Amino acid sequence: MTHKQDSIFKSPNSSSYSSPSPSLPFKSKKTHDDSPLPLRIADILTFNGDFLDELLMMEEELGCRVWERSTHCYPPNRTVARWFSGLRRKRVKESKRDKLGGDRIEQVKCSKNGLNSQDSSNSASQSAHSGHHNKEASLNLGVGCCLLYLIAASKNELDKMFKMRKEMEKLLENVREELQKKDGRSKPCETNDVCAYSTTDVVDSVDFDNQLSPQVFTPSSVLPGSSTITVCDQSLRCETPKQGECSEGRDKLEAELEVELQRLQLNFDTVENTAKHPQKKGRRVTNEKTATSKSQIVSAGEVVAFVFENQAAGSEEHCGVPPHELERRLHELLESRQQEQIRELEAALKCVKHKLREKEMEVSWWKDSARLISRHLPESSELSSHHHAKLLKSAMYCTRSNANKGRMNCNGNCKFPFCFLVISIISTRYTNNLAMAEGSSGSDFTLDSIRKALIRQEDTIVFSLIERAKFPMNSALYNQILNLVPGFSGPLVDFIAKETEAVQAKAGRYVNPEENPFFPDNLPPSLVPKHNYSQVLHPGAASVSVNKAIWNMYLNQLLPLFIDAGDDGNYASTAASDLSCLQALSRRIHYGKFVAEIKFRDAPHDYEPLIRAKDTDALMKLLTDERVEEMVKKRVEKKAIIFGQDVSLSNNVETGNFKVDPSVVVRLYDEWVIPLTKLVEVKYLLRRLD
Ligand SMILES: C=C(O[C@@H]1C=C(C(=O)O)C=C[C@H]1O)C(=O)O
Known part of the structure; x- marks a missing residue:
C-alpha cells in the first residue's frame, strides 16, 4: 500500500x-x-x-x-x-x-x-x-x-x-x-477468468486459488448431454494464476461450452417453435428426451438456455447474472410469452366468432331470399316438382358441360347458376309449407300474426272451459285404480285421451307443428295425404313439450276451481270435453315455440349469447312483455264474462251468473297459461342453436 x-x-x-x-x-x-x-x-x-x-x-x-x-x-x-x-x-x-x-x-x-x-x-x-x-x-x-x-x-x-x-x-x-x-x-468475471468449467478439466488444469461457490445451479445448470458442468458463483473471482498451464484446459472448456451453447440454442429454438406450432409438441418432447436425461422439462431447458444465452449475449464483460435475477427474467419471459399466446388465441376466437356470425347472416340471407322468391313463384307443389326436375336437369347439364368445356355454356337453358336452383327448391318447399292454422300463415310469420292467433285461441279455451263446466266432476274418470276399461290399466280419462289421440294421429293431427300429443309414445303415423304445414320452427327445438305439466295442472288444479262436485256418469262426454280443454291449452301454450322463433329471428344477437350461456333467467327476462300479459289477462276475463253469459232475447244480462267464473279464467292465464307459454319459449330457445 x-x-x-x-x-x-x-x-x-x-x-x-x-x-x-x-x-x-x-x-x-x-x-x-x-x-x-x-x-x-x-x-x-x-x-x-x-x-x-x-x-x-x-x-x-x-x-x-x-x-x-x-x-x-x-x-x-x-x-x-x-x-x-x-x-x-x-x-x-x-x-x-x-x-x-x-x-x-x-x-x-x-x-x-x-x-x-x-x-x-x-x-x-x-x-x-x-x-x-x-x-x-x-x-x-x-x-x-x-x-x-x-x-x-x-x-x-x-x-x-x-x-x-x-x-x-x-x-x-x-x-x-x-x-x-x-x-x-x-462485476462479472474478467476476461481471463473462467466462469464455467468442467470439473474434470478443473482437476487437471485449472488451479483456483479462490474458493468455488457452493451455490451450484443444479439441476437447471447441469447441461444436458455433458459431464457435470458447474457455473461458479459470480461473487467470487476465479483466477488462473498460471496462464500457460491452464490455457490448454481453458481451450477445452471454451470448446465444450460452445458445443453446449449450440445445443442449448437448438433446444431453445425447438421450444420456441413448439410454442408457435403446438402440433409438433410430441416430436419435441421425444427430442428432449433423447437429448438430455437431466433436463426433462421445458422450463429447465429454458433456464439453461436462458442462462447461457444471457452469458453469450453479455459478452465477456457480462458473463454472469445473479441467479435470482435470471430466475426473475425467466419468469418475465415465460409470462410475456404466455400472455402473447393468450392474446393470439383470443384474437383467433374473435375471428372465428366473427366468421360464424357472418355464416349465420349468410344462412339467414339465403332463407330470406328463398322466402322472397317463394312468394313470387305461382306454381303449385306439383308444378314445383316439375320445375325442380327441369331445373335439376339444367343444372346437371350445366355441370356436365362445364366439366367438359371448362366454362358455363348451357345453350340458353342455363340462365341461373346452380345456387339459384337450390334457392328455387328451398323456396318452393317454403311455398308448400306456408299453411299455418289459426290465422298465421307462413307468408305472414310475424309477432303480430302470432299474437292474433293467440287471441283467437283465447276464445277456444274459454268456450272449452264453458263446455266442460256443463258436467260435474265425475271423479271416476280420473281414478287410478278403478280400471273401468278391461285390459287397460289407468284412469278412464287416460284411455279416452290415448285412443282419441291415436285416431287423430292417423288423421294427421300431429303432423301439424301446432299440435302436441299428450301420449306421444306408440302413436300411429298419419294415414291421410300429408299436408305441408309451414316449417318455421327450428328442427332441433320443434319437439319441445310441456304437456305433462299441462295435464297435471288441468286435472289437479284447474278442474276443482270451476267444476261442481258430482258424478252424472257421463264419463265419455266429460272426458272428450276434458280433452278439448287440454288440447286447446296445449296448443296455446306450445305456441310459445312460434313466439320464441320469431323473437329470436328479430334479435338473434341479443338471444345468442344468452342461449350459449344457457342463462334461462336472462332469456326469460328478455322475452317477457308484461304489458302484453296484462292485456291478455284483461281480455280473457272479458271473454269469460261475455261468453259465459246466457244470451236471451230480452237483452237482460244476468250479472254474476257466468258459466265459468271469469276470475278462474284470469287465474288460469296468470298462474299457468302465460308462465307455461314462457317456459316453452325458453326451452325452445335453449335448443334453438342445436
Ligand atoms: C307470448 C308472448 O310472450 C310472452 C308471453 C305472453 C303470453 O303468454 O301471453 C305474453 C307476453 C310475453 O311475456 C308475447 O310476447 O306475445
Whole structure:
C-alpha cells in the first residue's frame, strides 16, 4: 500500500523523518502536490535566521492550507519558529543600534542535541562583552525551557497523529476490502477468468486459488448431454494464476461450452417453435428426451438456455447474472410469452366468432331470399316438382358441360347458376309449407300474426272451459285404480285421451307443428295425404313439450276451481270435453315455440349469447312483455264474462251468473297459461342453436 499523504501523517520511525536533510533546498521540502512539509524543531534550530524568514514567508504565501484544514491554529514548532524569527530581528536591530561588533550578527546555531548548551554558552560569551548579553542569556535559558516543553508537547501531538494515521490506514484498508468484495459480487468475471468449467478439466488444469461457490445451479445448470458442468458463483473471482498451464484446459472448456451453447440454442429454438406450432409438441418432447436425461422439462431447458444465452449475449464483460435475477427474467419471459399466446388465441376466437356470425347472416340471407322468391313463384307443389326436375336437369347439364368445356355454356337453358336452383327448391318447399292454422300463415310469420292467433285461441279455451263446466266432476274418470276399461290399466280419462289421440294421429293431427300429443309414445303415423304445414320452427327445438305439466295442472288444479262436485256418469262426454280443454291449452301454450322463433329471428344477437350461456333467467327476462300479459289477462276475463253469459232475447244480462267464473279464467292465464307459454319459449330457445 502506498501512502500518498505520508507527508502529513508521517511516522517518526519512517526513514524520511529519522534522517532529515537540513541541506535540502527549501523546494524539496514541499511535496509534489505543493503541500508544505511540516516544519520540524531540528529545522528551526539548524537553519539560519534568513532561511527561517524565507521559510515562514513562503508558508504564509502558501496559506498553510494543511494546518488550517487539520487544526485551527499553528502547531508549536511553527510558533517557536516565528518566535525565533522575531527574536532574531530584534537582536539585529539592537546590534545595529549599539554598533557593537560591526555588522556581525551572531547567528543562533542549534544542534539536535546541544541546543541549550550551545545557545547558553554563546550567550554567556556575549554577556561577557555586554550587559545586554546577560539578559539575553537568561532569556535564552527560558526560551530553552520553553523549547523543551514544546518539544515534549510536539512529541505528544505527533504520537496522537501517528495513532490517528494508523486508524485511518485501518479504515482505508477496510473500505478498500469492502469495495473489492462489492466489485467482485457485482462485476462479472474478467476476461481471463473462467466462469464455467468442467470439473474434470478443473482437476487437471485449472488451479483456483479462490474458493468455488457452493451455490451450484443444479439441476437447471447441469447441461444436458455433458459431464457435470458447474457455473461458479459470480461473487467470487476465479483466477488462473498460471496462464500457460491452464490455457490448454481453458481451450477445452471454451470448446465444450460452445458445443453446449449450440445445443442449448437448438433446444431453445425447438421450444420456441413448439410454442408457435403446438402440433409438433410430441416430436419435441421425444427430442428432449433423447437429448438430455437431466433436463426433462421445458422450463429447465429454458433456464439453461436462458442462462447461457444471457452469458453469450453479455459478452465477456457480462458473463454472469445473479441467479435470482435470471430466475426473475425467466419468469418475465415465460409470462410475456404466455400472455402473447393468450392474446393470439383470443384474437383467433374473435375471428372465428366473427366468421360464424357472418355464416349465420349468410344462412339467414339465403332463407330470406328463398322466402322472397317463394312468394313470387305461382306454381303449385306439383308444378314445383316439375320445375325442380327441369331445373335439376339444367343444372346437371350445366355441370356436365362445364366439366367438359371448362366454362358455363348451357345453350340458353342455363340462365341461373346452380345456387339459384337450390334457392328455387328451398323456396318452393317454403311455398308448400306456408299453411299455418289459426290465422298465421307462413307468408305472414310475424309477432303480430302470432299474437292474433293467440287471441283467437283465447276464445277456444274459454268456450272449452264453458263446455266442460256443463258436467260435474265425475271423479271416476280420473281414478287410478278403478280400471273401468278391461285390459287397460289407468284412469278412464287416460284411455279416452290415448285412443282419441291415436285416431287423430292417423288423421294427421300431429303432423301439424301446432299440435302436441299428450301420449306421444306408440302413436300411429298419419294415414291421410300429408299436408305441408309451414316449417318455421327450428328442427332441433320443434319437439319441445310441456304437456305433462299441462295435464297435471288441468286435472289437479284447474278442474276443482270451476267444476261442481258430482258424478252424472257421463264419463265419455266429460272426458272428450276434458280433452278439448287440454288440447286447446296445449296448443296455446306450445305456441310459445312460434313466439320464441320469431323473437329470436328479430334479435338473434341479443338471444345468442344468452342461449350459449344457457342463462334461462336472462332469456326469460328478455322475452317477457308484461304489458302484453296484462292485456291478455284483461281480455280473457272479458271473454269469460261475455261468453259465459246466457244470451236471451230480452237483452237482460244476468250479472254474476257466468258459466265459468271469469276470475278462474284470469287465474288460469296468470298462474299457468302465460308462465307455461314462457317456459316453452325458453326451452325452445335453449335448443334453438342445436
Ligand atoms: C307470448 C308472448 O310472450 C310472452 C308471453 C305472453 C303470453 O303468454 O301471453 C305474453 C307476453 C310475453 O311475456 C308475447 O310476447 O306475445
